[in-house]
Amino acid sequence: MAYSERDLMGVFFKLSRLAYSIPRKKLYVSTRRMQCRACDKTFSEALPDVDEKRAMTRRLADWIGKQAVKRTFASIADEVGVVEGTVRSIFHGLCRST
Numbered sequence: 001m002a003y004s005e006r007d008l009m010g011v012f013f014k015l016s017r018l019a020y021s022i023p024r025k026k027l028y029v030s031t032r033r034m035q036c037r038a039c040d041k042t043f044s045e046a047l048p049d050v051d052e053k054r055a056m057t058r059r060l061a062d063w064i065g066k067q068a069v070k071r072t073f074a075s076i077a078d079e080v081g082v083v084e085g086t087v088r089s090i091f092h093g094l095c096r097s098t
Contacts, residue, residue, distance in 0.1 A: 065094040
């Protein structure tokens with residue numbers, strides 16, 4: 001749902017959100033939390049290059065998917081700093097989408 005500027009009550013507070021980037025690097029991104037005047041729902045600013053489901057950049061998720069074809073899930077997870085299940089989930093997601 002798209003919100004117009006006049007629908008927003010304004011900024012509640014600023015958040016610092018964590019997103020994993022290239023292996024072993026973390027990004028802390030400042031975002032705003034807002035509220036819709038029409039429905040009173042609160043939401044955070046969208047981060048277009050971040051995979052919200054996994055809290056990592058799309059670039060890192062793509063890299064993990066490519067590496068998962070060549071290497072073990074455990075070795076990728078250790079290098080990136082995520083759990084093995086995250087690597088497995090990304091790989092299975094790529095398999096389903098092709």
